[in-house]
Amino acid sequence: MKLRELAHSRTGDKGNTLNVSVICYDARHYEHLREQLTPERVKAHLSDVVRGDVMRYDLPNLAAFNFVLGKALGGGVTRSLALDAHGKSLSSALMDLDILEPR
Template structure:
């Protein structure tokens, strides 16, 4: 199952840092997202894009995770030759992560 089936996402930028939020549609799915979407998993998904550290901030009351990826925008908006220098499409790209199927409810 793709992450997009359980969550939506937004992205922002500051210099060469991309900030991506993943927000569960349903709070019951947050634990699965939190257990599977580790900084290492997100960095692996963005191999070739995120050249620096990836940090995760958990916001359980909102059912959200926030990922901060350093050195992810080709030098930043004013220096990048990328078509999407702001990295807004990264919010769509993260939703392509494959997740394990959630356990069946009894």
């Protein structure tokens, strides 16, 4: 199944760093997604774009995660020639990640 079936996302940028929040539709899926969405797996899935470290911050009270993606915006909004200099499409790309179905 695709991640988008269990969660939605939002993004924000600061310089060459992108934040991607993943928010569960249903809090019951939080633990399942915590197991599935490791920083390593997110970095591998977005490896064409993300050149730096990926850190995950768990937000259990919100049934959400915040991923901080380093060196992900081609130098930052004011330096990048990318069509999506703010990285908004990366949240959609992350939602395409294949995950196991919850038990």
